Amino acid sequence: SQQGEEDPQALSIQEGENATMNCSYKTSINNLQWYRQNSGRGLVHLILIRSNEREKHSGRLRVTLDTSKKSSSLLITASRAADTASYFCATDSNTGNQFYFGTGTSLTVIP
């Protein structure tokens, strides 16, 4: 399987703190995406970073990509209770046709 892994599996922080989650993948990629899933709902796209990019920002989100280590990190700054959700990274195959999701990080933000 080419499925990636997120680390940690679960993370609990206080509101206002930063949350960092990591993703490791197995093969070379064109793009890496991060998604959020509220309990029992569909996934919502957060941010996409291309293989030739090293860092990307979107609001309170910061994503880094290290293709030499086959890893990415998602930083959520100044977390809010509403950020409580599961977060998944997804990579595409070298043809761009298939997608491989990680196992997810469950984030709990305590008010």
Next chain:
Amino acid sequence: EAQVTQNPRYLITVTGKKLTVTCSQNMNHEYMSWYRQDPGLGLRQIYYSMNVEVTDKGDVPEGYKVSRKEKRNFPLILESPSPNQTSLYFCASTSRDGSQPQHFGDGTRLSIL
């Protein structure tokens, strides 16, 4: 409103009884895909379609069929469901390949007894 619609949202059925989960998108997307989500395993791709009449196997295609006769629809067919296909299923679409975000439906929870 741009959306991916799956039906049914919940289904409890028995082993061997054929079922179809429908998926429809209103964004004129070329690419559509089915995933299953199981605890501890994340999402795994079942089948995908790059365009009408073009379908390909993902990581876990065994026991499933799909068809893409129209651009907007991509049904998932379980010809003879078994208990190991009990899972949460998601349909997704995107305008092209991995260079664009995918839009997900709300999911279909299947229980096969």
